[in-house]
Amino acid sequence: GRIPRSLGVELHCRCIKTESKHIGSRIAKAELIPVNSHCDKTEIIATLKTGQKVCLDPEAPWVKKVIQRIMSSK
Amino acid sequence: GRIPRSLGVELHCRCIKTESKHIGSRIAKAELIPVNSHCDKTEIIATLKTGQKVCLDPEAPWVKKVIQRIMSSK
Numbered sequence: 001g002r003i004p005r006s007l008g009v010e011l012h013c014r015c016i017k018t019e020s021k022h023i024g025s026r027i028a029k030a031e032l033i034p035v036n037s038h039c040d041k042t043e044i045i046a047t048l049k050t051g052q053k054v055c056l057d058p059e060a061p062w063v064k065k066v067i068q069r070i071m072s073s074k
Numbered sequence: 075g076r077i078p079r080s081l082g083v084e085l086h087c088r089c090i091k092t093e094s095k096h097i098g099s100r101i102a103k104a105e106l107i108p109v110n111s112h113c114d115k116t117e118i119i120a121t122l123k124t125g126q127k128v129c130l131d132p133e134a135p136w137v138k139k140v141i142q143r144i145m146s147s148k
Contacts, residue, residue: 030106034144042147058145070108071132071141073116 013039015055023048024066030056032067087113089129097122098140104130106141 014033029047033039044056044063056063088107103121107113118130118137130137 027108028110032104032106032141032144034101035147036102042144064145067106067141067145070106070116071138073109
């Protein structure tokens with residue numbers, strides 16, 4: 001059948017491994033992708049200021065702090 | 075001078091207004107963009123399951139809950 005046009009959301013999990021180094025200060029953008037029909041885990045894909053993309057573990061305490069800091073920075 | 079190649083991060087604020095309706099369940103992806111040299115406020119751009127993009131207010135309690143839920147969903 002016709003492959004549904006991707007709505008910018010991949011049809012499978014996008015992260016194979018996650019970054020362990022604490023790179024919070026180098027993040028230019030963080031994409032949060034909730035569990036969906038194509039991937040059974042939440043994924044976070046960070047774009048660094050260099051343009052490089054890395055996956056972050058949503059359950060890692062340092063990642064939770066980074067997201068918290070982004071949300072509360074004025 | 076040469077315009078720096080955009081690293082996928084806009085050179086200005088991207089959100090003019092934010093969505094007031096509680097649309098948490100319709101979010102396919104949420105992009106968190108920290109304060110940077112081009113925009114003095116954190117921005118959240120959500121892509122809905124329809125593909126539509128809307129801006130969310132990082133300081134709105136319901137938005138904080140949505141981000142929290144995405145982060146903690148297994």
